[in-house]
Amino acid sequence: MSEPRGWRNLPIGGVAYRLSTDVKTGDWRALRPVVDHNKCTKCMICWLFCPDMAIVWDGEKIQVNLDYCKGCGICAHECPVKAISMVPEFEEV
Amino acid sequence: MEKTVFKPKIPIEKQVLTTANGDEAVAYAVKQSYVDVVAAYPITPQTIIVEKYSEFVNDGLVHTEFIPVESEHSAMSACVGAAAAGARAFTATSSQGLALMVEIVYIASALRLPIVMAVVNRALSAPINIHNDHSDAYLMRDSGWIQLFVENVQETYDTTIQAFKIAEDPRVQLPVAVNLDGFFLSHTLENFYMLPDDTVYEFLGGPRKLVNVKVDYFSEEVPLVLNPARPLTFGSLDLYDYYFEHKVQQVEAMKNVPPVVREINEEWYKLTGRRYGDGVVDAYGVEDADIVIVAMGSGAGTIRSVVKKLREKGEKIGLLKIRMFRPFPYSDIAEILSGAKIVAVMDKAIGPGSFGALYEDIAVSLYDLDERPLLLDYIYGLGGRDLPPSLVYRMIEEVKKDLESKSVERKIRYLGVRE
Numbered sequence A: 001m002s003e004p005r006g007w008r009n010l011p012i013g014g015v016a017y018r019l020s021t022d023v024k025t026g027d028w029r030a031l032r033p034v035v036d037h038n039k040c041t042k043c044m045i046c047w048l049f050c051p052d053m054a055i056v057w058d059g060e061k062i063q064v065n066l067d068y069c070k071g072c073g074i075c076a077h078e079c080p081v082k083a084i085s086m087v088p089e090f091e092e093v
Numbered sequence B: 001m002e003k004t005v006f007k008p009k010i011p012i013e014k015q016v017l018t019t020a021n022g023d024e025a026v027a028y029a030v031k032q033s034y035v036d037v038v039a040a041y042p043i044t045p046q047t048i049i050v051e052k053y054s055e056f057v058n059d060g061l062v063h064t065e066f067i068p069v070e071s072e073h074s075a076m077s078a079c080v081g082a083a084a085a086g087a088r089a090f091t092a093t094s095s096q097g098l099a100l101m102v103e104i105v106y107i108a109s110a111l112r113l114p115i116v117m118a119v120v121n122r123a124l125s126a127p128i129n130i131h132n133d134h135s136d137a138y139l140m141r142d143s144g145w146i147q148l149f150v151e152n153v154q155e156t157y158d159t160t161i162q163a164f165k166i167a168e169d170p171r172v173q174l175p176v177a178v179n180l181d182g183f184f185l186s187h188t189l190e191n192f193y194m195l196p197d198d199t200v201y202e203f204l205g206g207p208r209k210l211v212n213v214k215v216d217y218f219s220e221e222v223p224l225v226l227n228p229a230r231p232l233t234f235g236s237l238d239l240y241d242y243y244f245e246h247k248v249q250q251v252e253a254m255k256n257v258p259p260v261v262r263e264i265n266e267e268w269y270k271l272t273g274r275r276y277g278d279g280v281v282d283a284y285g286v287e288d289a290d291i292v293i294v295a296m297g298s299g300a301g302t303i304r305s306v307v308k309k310l311r312e313k314g315e316k317i318g319l320l321k322i323r324m325f326r327p328f329p330y331s332d333i334a335e336i337l338s339g340a341k342i343v344a345v346m347d348k349a350i351g352p353g354s355f356g357a358l359y360e361d362i363a364v365s366l367y368d369l370d371e372r373p374l375l376l377d378y379i380y381g382l383g384g385r386d387l388p389p390s391l392v393y394r395m396i397e398e399v400k401k402d403l404e405s406k407s408v409e410r411k412i413r414y415l416g417v418r419e
């Protein structure tokens, strides 16, 4: 975390002074998506439906960027081959 | 008293003498102010403003995008969106409409969007009442908007144009509400002088100009506007870590308002020959007065006529008209009222369980004086109840008795209510 700023050093109007990607928003998740790459057909439907930008394509397969994943489970619900399962956050996979 | 004859840049013979009611005067002022977006929902007694303005749109006299929304909440929302996209935006409302819109009213000021809104003052329900008092204006008192009150149709026209310039001043960047009394001003025909279109255009410096902000992810300052090429986040979540700082920014911006309002009042004077006190307050006969009446809005006109007659008889009485209610000019008022022996504040709204809001502000202004005048709160005119000169005379007689006895027994009094 950077040093918190005083009111004199903030842009007016409540405009964010950094990119929203600088703010990690995945910390209030209760469930987390786990991808079974053996089942995944790389159709990218999960990427399309993720309301954040938490599904990323690494060049070979899809990955979940947990820094931004809210655990909503939309990806798991939309996956046509049920390659994504939602597991409790505290559970080791 | 002016000794030399002052010649304004646009002398009265070059201004157009016309007749309109207060609502129409607002519409004319907005028409001349090169407004990009007008979004509004009709509510009595504001309706004429938008009706008149939609005629201008229909007749192709303005370039404005007119948005007939389905509620006042949407009207302010549309203005917020438009202003965030860089437009000069205007809306108008009254009473329950303002109450419905108030959620977004706070957002407009916090996002620092220089929107102008005409608030045609009307009583709040219940009981349902379409007539004038200031309860709607008091409702938005702490919303971070600049609040100006006008006295007659001429001041309504002049102030509406000035409001855009005040709001858009780089030192300010806050929305402005121009308060005009419902029916007393909104529906009453008066003569007033209009400026030529190009004069207003020049006075405002053309279309709205944007201010810049410095954000970390752009190397230079960027205009504070929604622009896909340089995306900014408007209206973000701002919890305990930054909300406080942004509120302080609003408070600090408010501090810049009085000098800007005074400057613009003076500039308007040089241009048109008209000014309203120093723009912030308008004191009449207060210098040597023992008794001072404090009032806002159209009532100030009635009171002034009474005060004038009494002064002609040699009575030491004055009127202090508050033109700028927010930010409240505490120190100016302390200075002006420091010589008075008794001050009667007139509140055109009631706060069950408290004093009138204007009274409280005046009391705070006077608190630090070594010698404080006696102070009274007169609640009057609720729901459109008339304030005839006879009632003002009666009130002044009462105030004189208090002054003689040097004590004030009942601090809150209702002027014109039936017992």
Ligand code: SF4
Pocket: A032, A033, A049, A050, A051, A052, A054, A055, A064, A068, A069, A070, A071, A072, A073, A074, A075, A076
């Ligand atoms: S759980 Fe929700 S947020 Fe997380 S990757 Fe799936 S769709 Fe995106």
Ligand code: SF4
Pocket: A035, A039, A040, A041, A042, A043, A044, A045, A046, A047, A062, A078, A079, A080, A081, A082, A083, A084
């Ligand atoms: S929707 Fe399912 S199959 Fe398609 S890419 Fe995502 S995980 Fe793979």
